[in-house]
Amino acid sequence: MPARKRTANAASTSKNGESPLSPRSDDPAYQEKRKKNNEAVQRTREKTKKSAEERKKRIDDLRKENDSLKVQIEQGEKHISTLRDLIIQGEKTEDGHRIIQEILAGPDPDDND
Secondary structure, eight states: OOOOOOOOOTTTSOTTSSOTTSOOTTOHHHHHHHHHHHHHHHHHHHHHHHHHHHHHHHHHHHHHHHHHHHHHHHHHHHHHHHHHHHHHHTOOOHHHHHHHHHHHHOOOTTOOO
16 A cells, blocks of 8 residues: 655644654754664664575575476386386396396486486
8 A cells, every 4th residue: 555645734843844743853862763773774674685585595495406306206207117117028138137227226326417
């Protein structure tokens, strides 16, 4: 919702244009409060920005990990399919035996896809 515009009326301002309820800008206590408030606002903004950057990095890392896991799942499904086909065919060929041993041995260290 957009912010409402303030309208000045006779009751809210004094003759010199300052609000009767606001402290004078030359008051040292007021200036110190404003300084502390401005510093606190700056710290909060920096903290929020840092938090957003950390969330973005975490999201990127999780997406990369997710992609890697999807590749591993695809490879596992291919291995299962190959093993299933070899078992169904019942072939005891040397090539079939070699393929089974390669799959059961785990991922090839040279295979980094």
